[in-house]
Amino acid sequence: MAEKQYLKISLFLKKQPNITDEFFHKHWKTQHVDVALRNKTFVSKARRYNQVHITPELREQARSFGIPVLEYDGIAEVWVDSLEDWKEVLADPDFVKDVGADEQLFILAPISVQLSYDNLIIPDKNAT
Template identity: 55%
Template sequence: MSFPAEKKYLKITLCLNKLDHLTNEEFSEYWRTTHADLALSNKTFTDRCRRYNQHHATPETKEIARSFGNPTLDFDGIAEVWVDDLEAWKEISADQDFLEKILPDEKKFIQHPITVMLGYDYTVVGEKAPR
């Protein structure tokens, strides 16, 4: 049995920790609104990005995860940016507006360095990514 070809998007996973002086609520609110709006105002980002997800962790969800008894990731959030290929991500990352506005804005709420992972999703349950 063969399966139809599925479009494979490159997924850039950015694991984030908030600045120490921010509460979880302040971090989450800023990231979800101000920073996301700034990203969406960048033409290269909106033209080249296929999906942008934010995963917000709370102290409560982290504690629940720890209660399962497995090792856990201790990040405050994870951003997922889906692009067609590595060239698209390089184009976003090199965009002058991105470098002048979005990158400096990260320093207002995110600790650096950011942990990064690149890979591809294989949908097992749920809707597959559009082609």
């Protein structure tokens, strides 16, 4: 049976220059998640939420490949059923107020966005 295809919203994040990498990653993993998960619209519309954490050490190691390296500190990935569902999240006044206020504590604006879908080739070999 084919797996349902979701729309993936990838939000490319840079940390504010006045905070440490440690603060950025810890805050994003803890407080920011708590704020997002308190929002009923986000929780009801998001089918999956993943954080991609990028450290300065990993960016430096990536430079050894000899190809351009994206200068982001993280990528928030949110899967939804449709673009309309994501627009509903962004239109929720509580989401805008609460998540937006928290973002101002650690994320440098503007956030870059990309819409995509996944085409999983090699699934998790450890999944049962």
